Amino acid sequence: MKIIKYPVLTDIKYLLKRPLIDNETIKEKVLSIINEVKINDDKALVKFTRKFDGVVTTELMVTKNEINEAELKIDNRLKRAIEIAKDNIYKFHNSQISKIVKVEIEAGIKCWRKDIPIQKVGLYIPGGSSPLFSTLLMLGIPAKIAGCKEIIICTPPQKDAKIAPTILYVAKLLGIKNIFKVGGAQSIAAMAFGTNTVPKVDKIFGPGNQWVTTAKQIVNSYGVAIDMPAGPSEVLVIADDYANAKFVASDLLSQSEHGADSQVILISTSETLINSVKIEINNFTNKLTRKSIIEKSLKNSAIILVNNLEEAIDISNYYAPEHLILSVKNYNRIADKVISAGSVFLGNYSPESAGDYASGTNHTLPTNGFASAYSGISLDSFMKKITFQKLTKNGLSKIAFAIETMAEAEGLDAHKLAVTIRREKANG
């Protein structure tokens, strides 16, 4: 990890350059996969599953039997752990249900918004060698609370043509029955346009590799909604002398083990802490199974020494990290200054892992600086808000002057007419 001492804020954009995501080079290939799925339907899915996953199967849908078998393979410890996570994620997302507030704009004019679940949603869950069942909890629970009518899962099969038992177990636990053994760009195309087996959905969720995220970007430009743009995972830790070097090192490492393109950043006011963290990172790394990934991602990463915590939070807001850990004494004071971040962890006992798995918050968050304009997944992501209005004769009469005058000024006669004839009828 490179160490940067007392940088000026204007240099941060160069110093903290994110690993470049180059989707352009594979875009043509992804486009041709999408087009082939559109034309050849399930046949294309079978073909690409053979080609990319090395799995020969024409059975694209997971059977009831497979789901029941999977449950037997999950030990009770893991079942208990998943149950705890599920309860907490449920509790936090359930608290996000909003009530209808009918606003009386004036007597006779009422306006309100109503949340309606998006009817058909598709969840992409990375599978193969590293099945992320925790992501299924993070997407499936809010989809269920929202009341989405059709929830489907696409996930690539393992070499044995099966789906990881953990994914099938969580799907069963959440009551999601339609699971398809399709991954990659082909699964995104299938969910966007529908095939004979895979139903078309209104919105596609979930993380994936470059092929998946490029395909999501393309179908989004065709009008299919997606959760958010994707990029490599990242964490930024702000730490002062109150921080624990071991804790900070482990937080940086838990982000860096995600992938070689992950970026982890430590900003500290304390050179002593920085030195200790470096030592702890070295100590820990040697004991971790994903050592080689960690070593690569630490090369994209940086430690920054600053004069004070104001400088630290300024850099963080500029960078807009996916995860922000505030390992500082006065974390509330610094938390108040956060402007751009996906999810914020306060104090020494709120590691990112807590939010990744079981505290209740969602772990699907905006990366790559997208936190400046995007929010993480929440119940809202599975809903749309529809506005309603009811005007009485009197209500409309009160604002008729405004509508007629403005419509006329915009040259929209018929807009004016719709009010004029009602006003005349109401008054006559």
Add this chain to the structure above:
Amino acid sequence: MKIIKYPVLTDIKYLLKRPLIDNETIKEKVLSIINEVKINDDKALVKFTRKFDGVVTTELMVTKNEINEAELKIDNRLKRAIEIAKDNIYKFHNSQISKIVKVEIEAGIKCWRKDIPIQKVGLYIPGGSSPLFSTLLMLGIPAKIAGCKEIIICTPPQKDAKIAPTILYVAKLLGIKNIFKVGGAQSIAAMAFGTNTVPKVDKIFGPGNQWVTTAKQIVNSYGVAIDMPAGPSEVLVIADDYANAKFVASDLLSQSEHGADSQVILISTSETLINSVKIEINNFTNKLTRKSIIEKSLKNSAIILVNNLEEAIDISNYYAPEHLILSVKNYNRIADKVISAGSVFLGNYSPESAGDYASGTNHTLPTNGFASAYSGISLDSFMKKITFQKLTKNGLSKIAFAIETMAEAEGLDAHKLAVTIRREKANG
């Protein structure tokens, strides 16, 4: 308008096919405009303003003087009308402010979400021959309530190199000072990447022609947030015998006057009403200034006779109209069944014009069937929600088992480590 009698729901997708939007043909041209702005900065803006707007100017920013002069040109009637609209839009969007709810997941684990304004937003306002100052009210008011730090406007100049006085007046009223005389794809590129004069923004809002909407789609695929995908405007009216044929005709016409590609649909249980509406449409059309546009858009449009209101709302939900007017006796009963729509208008005295201008709801809504997954503009569109969490030693200890077990099952050692070392420290 074609008349369809008693269709089966499965045929609706063919019968109500929307006018095709073909952005592909201009995509290459838009891309080259975007690239030229990226390379040549303001020079490219000057060039394209000359080319597309026929205006030769190097002064891209509206001056204070121009704003003050514009105010003098607005008569008091229109000022009063705008004031009424502004107050109502303000009231409805201000009611959308959400309070922070700290959720205690378990003792020692608190999670919450906080709304933070998107810092820099760009509003595109169509100008030239038909300046839409009402759209500036609809975008500028929630941006101001949200507290966005930098709000800029891009709008194409008129032939005299000026911006319409109505737009400048509304901008002044809302306290928006940075207004740029740039339109088309070039303005979207400028806001997405920044030029010497036009600042880069985090999110771009506003309707526009095909060049603008294609440019928004392209910069969105580069990671710049946009409000929503675009398409031609549309209204669907469901009417029974309780409806007033004149009112219904005027509502259909006020949508059809928007553009030749607008689509208007009437679904009714009453053949008598349908016949009367047809007569009224003919009568009114001859008196309207935008007659030629109306005649074109009515060709994309349809009247559907159905057996009952259940069939009507099923068709509507399938179509997912931008605007839905329920001119039926039991509008509340039908309103409860709305699943996909941008904005819904209840009863005989709630015309679309009310929501377009002055009732308080937003008129920037999902078209083209996007209402199945997207919401219209609201205060939320100018905010992002950041999650926060604070765990105490005890709080973390309670869920440590779940996190460690799940991280292990996903093969993420360092995630587990971050909890293990804290748990051991807390217990020791």
